[in-house]
Amino acid sequence: MRDFKARDFSGDHRWLSINTATVRKQGNLLEIAEACVRRGIGAIAPWRDQVAAVGLDAAVRAVRTGELALSGYCRGGMFPADPSKAAEVRDDNRRAVDEAAALGAVCLVLVVGGLPHYSRPGSAVSKDIALARSQVEDGIAELLDYARKAGMPLAIEPLHPMYAADRACVNTMAHALDLCDRLDPARTGALGVAVDVYHVWWDPDLQAQIRRAGKERLLAFHVCDWLVPTADLLLDRGMMGDGVIDIPRIRGWVEEAGFAGWSEVEIFSQANWWERPMGEVLDTCIERHRSAV
Amino acid sequence: MRDFKARDFSGDHRWLSINTATVRKQGNLLEIAEACVRRGIGAIAPWRDQVAAVGLDAAVRAVRTGELALSGYCRGGMFPADPSKAAEVRDDNRRAVDEAAALGAVCLVLVVGGLPHYSRPGSAVSKDIALARSQVEDGIAELLDYARKAGMPLAIEPLHPMYAADRACVNTMAHALDLCDRLDPARTGALGVAVDVYHVWWDPDLQAQIRRAGKERLLAFHVCDWLVPTADLLLDRGMMGDGVIDIPRIRGWVEEAGFAGWSEVEIFSQANWWERPMGEVLDTCIERHRSAV
Numbered sequence: 377m378r379d380f381k382a383r384d385f386s387g388d389h390r391w392l393s394i395n396t397a398t399v400r401k402q403g404n405l406l407e408i409a410e411a412c413v414r415r416g417i418g419a420i421a422p423w424r425d426q427v428a429a430v431g432l433d434a435a436v437r438a439v440r441t442g443e444l445a446l447s448g449y450c451r452g453g454m455f456p457a458d459p460s461k462a463a464e465v466r467d468d469n470r471r472a473v474d475e476a477a478a479l480g481a482v483c484l485v486l487v488v489g490g491l492p493h494y495s496r497p498g499s500a501v502s503k504d505i506a507l508a509r510s511q512v513e514d515g516i517a518e519l520l521d522y523a524r525k526a527g528m529p530l531a532i533e534p535l536h537p538m539y540a541a542d543r544a545c546v547n548t549m550a551h552a553l554d555l556c557d558r559l560d561p562a563r564t565g566a567l568g569v570a571v572d573v574y575h576v577w578w579d580p581d582l583q584a585q586i587r588r589a590g591k592e593r594l595l596a597f598h599v600c601d602w603l604v605p606t607a608d609l610l611l612d613r614g615m616m617g618d619g620v621i622d623i624p625r626i627r628g629w630v631e632e633a634g635f636a637g638w639s640e641v642e643i644f645s646q647a648n649w650w651e652r653p654m655g656e657v658l659d660t661c662i663e664r665h666r667s668a669v
Numbered sequence: 670m671r672d673f674k675a676r677d678f679s680g681d682h683r684w685l686s687i688n689t690a691t692v693r694k695q696g697n698l699l700e701i702a703e704a705c706v707r708r709g710i711g712a713i714a715p716w717r718d719q720v721a722a723v724g725l726d727a728a729v730r731a732v733r734t735g736e737l738a739l740s741g742y743c744r745g746g747m748f749p750a751d752p753s754k755a756a757e758v759r760d761d762n763r764r765a766v767d768e769a770a771a772l773g774a775v776c777l778v779l780v781v782g783g784l785p786h787y788s789r790p791g792s793a794v795s796k797d798i799a800l801a802r803s804q805v806e807d808g809i810a811e812l813l814d815y816a817r818k819a820g821m822p823l824a825i826e827p828l829h830p831m832y833a834a835d836r837a838c839v840n841t842m843a844h845a846l847d848l849c850d851r852l853d854p855a856r857t858g859a860l861g862v863a864v865d866v867y868h869v870w871w872d873p874d875l876q877a878q879i880r881r882a883g884k885e886r887l888l889a890f891h892v893c894d895w896l897v898p899t900a901d902l903l904l905d906r907g908m909m910g911d912g913v914i915d916i917p918r919i920r921g922w923v924e925e926a927g928f929a930g931w932s933e934v935e936i937f938s939q940a941n942w943w944e945r946p947m948g949e950v951l952d953t954c955i956e957r958h959r960s961a962v
Contacts, residue, residue: 494897547871609898
């Protein structure tokens with residue numbers, strides 16, 4: 377890494393953001409926001425269902441009152457679908473852009489969807505992942521026009537390959553950046569990627585692709601940890617430091633490439649962290665942000 | 670796929686091989702071999718522990734008596750380790766080569782290992798996957814000399830990225846073929862890959878990498894299916910046709926690149942196929958080989 381030094385997180389948690397799914401079982405969005413503010417956490421990343429549960433207006437008020445930044449808004453996407461669902465996909469994603477803008481998010485995170493019958497239930501059963509990928513590209517292209525007008529950057533999140541069928545058929549940084557290069561060749565900042573260490577840590581090409589992304593494309597940085605064994609494909613993410621990912625190394629690469637934003641903790645943990653009190657989870661996030669990120 | 674036509678499997682099962690882990694709970698290797706012969710299955714791929722349980726001599730006799738081919742032998746590898754374990758790693762892998770040769774296997778399948786403390790327990794805990802990968806390359810390089818003399822081709826099996834930490838840190842065809850190109854630039858046939866659809870189906874680069882591999886590098890072809898949902902990271906593989914993988918498409922790519930060998934069924938299925946009678950599982954493999962591969 378030559379002479380590059382990443383930001384020092386050990387002394388405070390000014391760059392910590394909490395993805396609110398991390399404590400989604402312990403309280404509603406207003407309670408989570410309040411608990412974050414009380415701990416001096418400066419940013420959150422809420423999910424649409426959490427916003428809907430309290431109402432967009434109340435969510436906006438909570439964010440403003442707490443002077444919270446939004447490191448991202450989760451989520452747009454789920455593009456692959458039967459043609460009959462095109463309007464549903466378009467309108468749903470435009471609403472996501474509008475909500476993200478109302479909340480003042482840094483970006484709208486895109487989980488692009490897998491095969492159409494998982495992405496948009498009711499679509500015909502298909503094994504054609506190449507077709508799903510072309511539908512993703514078309515969907516992002518269309519949404520990008522709308523998002524540009526709203527001033528809302530779109531962050532494609534490559535998901536781990538184990539989610540290729542049912543959640544996202546974009547599974548590597550290289551693939552996500554190919555899409556960015558085709559749809560936003562001028563690197564305007566309107567389209568980029570969300571780098572989640574959980575999804576990409578295994579990729580031998582990761583460092584090179586982070587460099588390729590550069591500052592204009594690096595819109596979000598998410599952390600948690602990969603546990604061995606992993607008991608559940610979706611809901612057994614680990615707290616930073618409890619698994620096998622060399623998170624500081626990846627953060628170094630991201631920052632060397634120009635990223636200087638929030639480090640967002642996103643942990644889905646049915647059997648462990650979702651079972652603990654909200655305060656304990658948030659305090660642990662703060663501690664591990666300082667010691668293991 | 671232009672005018673290329675893959676082999677027609679619909680009329681018989683002459684190209685079917687059974688990886689004996691598929692029915693490992695239902696009987697020992699001799700019983701499995703006998704049940705395969707009785708059904709006109711022409712090839713198997715046994716695991717080392719199954720051979721050890723009946724003794725190498727008895728296994729060799731069963732294979733010869735049944736006139737069974739071996740589409741592969743499972744498995745060598747697990748290279749990352751503390752330096753103090755170097756002799757253990759070397760000797761263990763040489764024994765695997767010798768056993769594969771005694772049994773007349775087409776190739777020795779390499780599951781290369783993940784981080785050293787998982788690959789060879791007792792090694793120091795590490796998060797350095799790049800170092801593990803360099804140990805894999807060194808380990809294969811050393812074993813290749815031995816395997817060449819024994820006339821035993823080595824097949825690197827890229828495993829799904831969800832196994833990067835604990836089973837294999839080579840997770841893409843591109844990475845496996847990079848190793849092949851560096852260690853066997855002359856494409857002698859001594860080093861290649863085992864393509865298992867379960868591990869690589871998600872890769873947007875798959876078709877291109879299969880072409881790159883070509884006949885000389887395509888040493889084995891394994892089939893099963895990816896289930897949605899997948900209940901267990903290791904032991905919930907599906908029978909061909911029950912999941913989301915477009916297996917005929919991938920077989921077409923492999924055969925167009927020159928592969929003309931066995932189609933090996935390898936299913937680890939704790940809650941389903943391992944619970945059924947051996948005969949039912951094998952008969953289903955035959956039926957799906959004809960209809961879904």
